[in-house]
Amino acid sequence: MIFHVMDIEDVRRIMIHPYVMVASDGYALANYGSLALGSSHPRSYGCFPRILARFVREEKLLKVEEAVKKMTHLPASRFRLEDRGLLRKGKAADIVIFDPLRVQDKATFDNPHQYPVGIPYVMVNGKLVIERGEHTGSRPGKILRNKVS
Numbered sequence: 001m002i003f004h005v006m007d008i009e010d011v012r013r014i015m016i017h018p019y020v021m022v023a024s025d026g027y028a029l030a031n032y033g034s035l036a037l038g039s040s041h042p043r044s045y046g047c048f049p050r051i052l053a054r055f056v057r058e059e060k061l062l063k064v065e066e067a068v069k070k071m072t073h074l075p076a077s078r079f080r081l082e083d084r085g086l087l088r089k090g091k092a093a094d095i096v097i098f099d100p101l102r103v104q105d106k107a108t109f110d111n112p113h114q115y116p117v118g119i120p121y122v123m124v125n126g127k128l129v130i131e132r133g134e135h136t137g138s139r140p141g142k143i144l145r146n147k148v149s
């Protein structure tokens with residue numbers, strides 16, 4: 001079930017707090033094959049692009065650097081994923097290259113299986129998985145385990 005009960009003013013107020021992280025309870029999907037069967041919440045395809053498009057570009061609530069930190073460094077630090085969240089030598093090199101003027105979620109409740117636009121390149125563990133907007137066939141991801149005991 002999906003309930004539309006969040007107030008956008010509350011979301012805006014929460015979003016700008018310096019300790020608020022951006023995350024999603026969406027899951028890995030594809031718009032083809034067995035991962036495209038059934039319905040899903042649009043956030044599975046568009047959570048992070050929506051933040052960049054709406055709260056950074058359109059509403060100017062956050063600077064792009066703040067939004068990226070909320071999506072990367074803050075969650076990695078909180079969950080003690082020591083090799084993630086920063087671009088540094090020895091880290092995993094999970095990198096999303098996006099066009100801040102074009103990035104936009106496209107998934108809707110009526111048509112949720114739509115990829116966002118404006119993300120031409122994605123690297124996972126230092127390997128290119130999206131090149132010029134197309135999947136390369138590479139699947140270098142792995143299950144992450146945090147250091148929390």
